[in-house]
Amino acid sequence: MESIEKLIANNRAWADALKARDPEFFAKRENDQAPHFLMIGCSDSRVPLEVMTGALPGDMFVHRNIGNQVYATDFNVLSVIQFAVQVLRVEHIIVCGHSNCGALRAAEQPAGMGILDHWIAGVRNTIRRHRGELDGCGSEDERLRRLSELNVLQQVGALSRTPTVLDAWSTGKRPLLHGWVYDIGTGHLDKVVEAIDGVERATALLPTG
Numbered sequence: 001m002e003s004i005e006k007l008i009a010n011n012r013a014w015a016d017a018l019k020a021r022d023p024e025f026f027a028k029r030e031n032d033q034a035p036h037f038l039m040i041g042c043s044d045s046r047v048p049l050e051v052m053t054g055a056l057p058g059d060m061f062v063h064r065n066i067g068n069q070v071y072a073t074d075f076n077v078l079s080v081i082q083f084a085v086q087v088l089r090v091e092h093i094i095v096c097g098h099s100n101c102g103a104l105r106a107a108e109q110p111a112g113m114g115i116l117d118h119w120i121a122g123v124r125n126t127i128r129r130h131r132g133e134l135d136g137c138g139s140e141d142e143r144l145r146r147l148s149e150l151n152v153l154q155q156v157g158a159l160s161r162t163p164t165v166l167d168a169w170s171t172g173k174r175p176l177l178h179g180w181v182y183d184i185g186t187g188h189l190d191k192v193v194e195a196i197d198g199v200e201r202a203t204a205l206l207p208t209g
């Protein structure tokens with residue numbers, strides 16, 4: 001996939017294929033969206049959230065950033081969450097981490113990457129909090145895998161403390177929060193935590209480490 005023209009050609013072929021199956025496919029979606037899911041994932045090119053879940057246009061509201069972070073000070077992710085919960089009324093919010101994440105690898109290294117150091121400061125805090133457990137991992141691969149799970153749990157916890165989610169839970173069980181890790185080497189998703197529907201379960205998410 002090296003040429004810009006190829007991207008446009010692929011787009012036309014994709015749209016034609018969907019229209020061949022359902023002539024009204026795009027017209028039906030033109031004026032409204034009603035996705036059931038908000039997915040928050042990493043920007044990594046190997047982790048295509050809609051492709052790997054078979055989601056079609058209209059199925060999934062999406063936010064991506066480096067390391068799938070949910071910061072309480074990030075207007076971008078907070079706005080996405082508010083719109084998804086209050087306007088689109090999504091039923092599920094999924095934080096999706098992945099294996100071999102560059103952000104997590106970088107957080108294991110000393111600082112020295114400029115603005116990226118600020119962005120991954122939260123991951124460094126997670127490493128500090130769970131150093132005992134991480135140092136006990138048998139290999140670098142195992143350690144990075146566990147860190148990807150801990151990072152996802154941390155972000156689901158952060159999600160559960162956003163004003164939008166707390167407001168929604170004060171009147172019901174929606175949205176349900178989920179944490180997944182995607183394995184780049186197999187293409188498979190694994191659940192880390194599922195269907196968090198209130199403050200009590202959310203506060204019990206992370207083991208002390």
Ligand code: CO
Binds near residue numbers: 042043066101
């Ligand atoms: Co990543």
